[in-house]
Amino acid sequence: MAVERRLAAVLAADVVGFSRLMGRDEEGTLARVKSLFDDVLRLKVAEHRGRLVKTTGDGALAEFGSVFNAFQCALEVQEAGAARNEGIPAPDRVDLRIGINIGDIIFDDDDVFGDGVNIAARLEGLAKPGGICVSYRAWEDLRKLQIRFTDMGDQHLKNIEQPVRAFHFTLPAPKAEGPPPSGRVLEVLRRHWGKAAAAGVLALAVAAAGAAALRRPRADADAVMAKAVAAAPCAWLRIDGRSGAGGATAFRLSGAALQPPDQLAHALVDTAHRAGAEVGQVNASDVAPLQPAQCAWLDSLKAYRYAGAPRFGLATAAKGRGMTRLALTLDPKALGPSGAVYGVEPTGAVERIAGAADLDRLRPPAVLRREDGSHVMNLDIDQPGWNGVLLLDAQAPAPKGLLEAAARAPPDSARFAALARAGAWRFDLAWFRAGPAPGAR
Numbered sequence: 135m136a137v138e139r140r141l142a143a144v145l146a147a148d149v150v151g152f153s154r155l156m157g158r159d160e161e162g163t164l165a166r167v168k169s170l171f172d173d174v175l176r177l178k179v180a181e182h183r184g185r186l187v188k189t190t191g192d193g194a195l196a197e198f199g200s201v202f203n204a205f206q207c208a209l210e211v212q213e214a215g216a217a218r219n220e221g222i223p224a225p226d227r228v229d230l231r232i233g234i235n236i237g238d239i240i241f242d243d244d245d246v247f248g249d250g251v252n253i254a255a256r257l258e259g260l261a262k263p264g265g266i267c268v269s270y271r272a273w274e275d276l277r278k279l280q281i282r283f284t285d286m287g288d289q290h291l292k293n294i295e296q297p298v299r300a301f302h303f304t305l306p307a308p309k310a311e312g313p314p315p316s317g318r319v320l321e322v323l324r325r326h327w328g329k330a331a332a333a334g335v336l337a338l339a340v341a342a343a344g345a346a347a348l349r350r351p352r353a354d355a356d357a358v359m360a361k362a363v364a365a366a367p368c369a370w371l372r373i374d375g376r377s378g379a380g381g382a383t384a385f386r387l388s389g390a391a392l393q394p395p396d397q398l399a400h401a402l403v404d405t406a407h408r409a410g411a412e413v414g415q416v417n418a419s420d421v422a423p424l425q426p427a428q429c430a431w432l433d434s435l436k437a438y439r440y441a442g443a444p445r446f447g448l449a450t451a452a453k454g455r456g457m458t459r460l461a462l463t464l465d466p467k468a469l470g471p472s473g474a475v476y477g478v479e480p481t482g483a484v485e486r487i488a489g490a491a492d493l494d495r496l497r498p499p500a501v502l503r504r505e506d507g508s509h510v511m512n513l514d515i516d517q518p519g520w521n522g523v524l525l526l527d528a529q530a531p532a533p534k535g536l537l538e539a540a541a542r543a544p545p546d547s548a549r550f551a552a553l554a555r556a557g558a559w560r561f562d563l564a565w566f567r568a569g570p571a572p573g574a575r
Contacts, residue, residue, distance in 0.1 A: 140377070141384050141415040143204040143236050143272065144246070144254040145184070145196045147175065147211070150229040150263045152192035158226065166218075166228050167192065174214045182207040187246050195255075197246060201236050201272045202279075208232045208266045212305050216264060233257030235269040238386075238417045249419060253298055256291035260300055270299035274400035296394055296423070355383040358411035362402050368392035368429035370436065370563050371421065372444070384415040390422040390522065390565050392429060422520035422565040425482040430544035435524075437551070440560040445525055448566050453514060458568035462511040462523060466493050472531035472557065475511070476538075478522030478565075484541040487513065489531075518569025530557035 149155070155163040171189050175196075179186045184198040184207060198204040212230060219227040235257060237250020253269055261267035268276060273283060281303065288297035356376070363371045369391035377384045391398050395418040406413035424432065446464035453459045462475070469475070469490040477485050493501055493509050502510040515521055526532060532553065540550065553559070 139238055139240050139248075141236065141417055142239050142246075142250065143198040143201040143234060144239060144251050145179075145198065145204045145208055146233045146251075146254040146258040147194045147196075147208075147230050148258050149192040150231055155226070155228065163228070170215060170218065170228060170230070175211050178207045178211050178214075193258075195246070195251070197239065201234065201268075201275050204234050205266070205268070205272070205276055208234060209305070212264055212266065216305060227263075229263035231258050231261035231263060232266045233259070233261060233268070234266065234272050236271040236275070236415065237269075238419050249294065253291065253294060256289075256294060257298070257300055260286065260289060261302065262304060264305055266303045266305075268301050268303070270301070270396045271400055273299075273301040274403070296396075298396065353406075353410040355406065355411040355413050358406050358409045359383075359385055359402065359413060359416075362405045362409075363387065366391060366393075366398065366402070368424060368426075368432060369398070369421075370432055370439075374420075378414065383411075383413055384417065385413065386417045386420070388420050388565070389563075390424045390432075390520070391418070392424045392426060394423075395419055395421050422522070422567070428482045428541065431482075431484075431541045434540060434545050434547065434550050435561045435563070438554045438559050438561055440525075440527065440562045444564065445527070445562045446523070446564070448523065448564055450566050450568065456516060456518065456569060458515040458518075460513045460515050460521075460523075460566065460568070462513060463508055464511070464525065465508045466490060467507075468525065468527060468562075469493075470527045470529055470558075472528040473526045474528070474532070476524040476526065477513075477515075478524055478541070478563075479517050480519035480521060481517075482541055484524065484538045486538070487511075515568040519567065520565055521568050522563055522565045525562040527560040527562070528557045532557065532559070 149167055152163070152167070171194055175194055176186055179196045179198075182198065182203040183200070184196045184203060187195045187197055189195075196204070196207070198207070212232065215228065215230055219229070233254045233256065235250055235254040237253060238248055239250040240247045257267040257269060267286070268283070277283070283301040283303050286300040286302055289300045290297050359373065363369075363373060369389065371387050371389035371391060373385055374388045375386040385402075387399075393401065398421060399416040399418040402416045402418075403413055445468040446462060449461040449463075451459045451461075464475075471490060474489040475487045477487050479485070488496070488511070493511075496511075499512050502512070504510065524537070526537070536545075536550075536553070539545070
């Protein structure tokens, strides 16, 4: 059965000190929490076009198509909670902490899973009582509202491999007179985007970086994103999928980059917006991390990158004792007469695996020959983490040790270019994760 995945804004909420409150007044606490969830949270989620996925006694999880809707919902829920706490002693107040993240989520029946959900839940734990903590990906969109967030820096979250930069918003204290905090935020929205109704403003904000962007002629999102991906510094990226039609488009990337996935995704979205393309989201969660020392080597290869569809396939399976079995499927013709396959270790070290002539000499199970002419190479990997496979299509071979040395130190660009032209070199590169999944015990 196919797994449904899509990009979404995830809101996670939790009652602060729930166990302590239950110890003080079990029945009263349950009644107040239930009322807050049923009479406020559930209604606000629906009002802002979200879906309440589940409640768990002291917590709740919701998903939205727009981070602006998720934030406005969180803002109004926190404001309603503050109003309910008026006149109640501090130890007896029911306060919520809320976390918001934009990410790729997996839908299974009526529940949701994935790092996009897990990060929202971890951010909720960083929020202050009555506060809202958002990820860098969410903040990159929300900062257009010109609302003051506190930068919490990179946070190392439990069972999340890469650090996540977090930002905190604290509800302003109410004044004796004047609109409530959420009303003041709506005024900011109206001033920033015009006199449209708040819901309309929020919907427009998802698709563009402001009114000026909306007035420009639309650029082709696919062409803009292809150009931006190719130009990303110290990165070897591929667009693996897209979704959306007639509006903001979402893209899924694979490959490797020096920038963390969150920063890379939002840099590409910003680039697309500046070019006038309606790109709603970029999912870079499957992009492998690169080492800074690999940048010069990668840039040397990118100048001779094979631009077509992937020339080989990768499949992995756990083999036990920390080993990963990699099945590499390729057509020997893709190597050319002097091509070769190289492995890239998580450290960035490069090692030659086999040349074009080796494929015919290797016997099962090392190499399996298929009826369509393709070969399947079975390799056992003992380096946990992100590994790479580099394919060299060549009419004339690379000098022995050239690529291995280039991965350790910046190559002589003039010599590398001369050899590449003489050998008609073309490179293809893909990445896979070996070993246990992040957070696995």
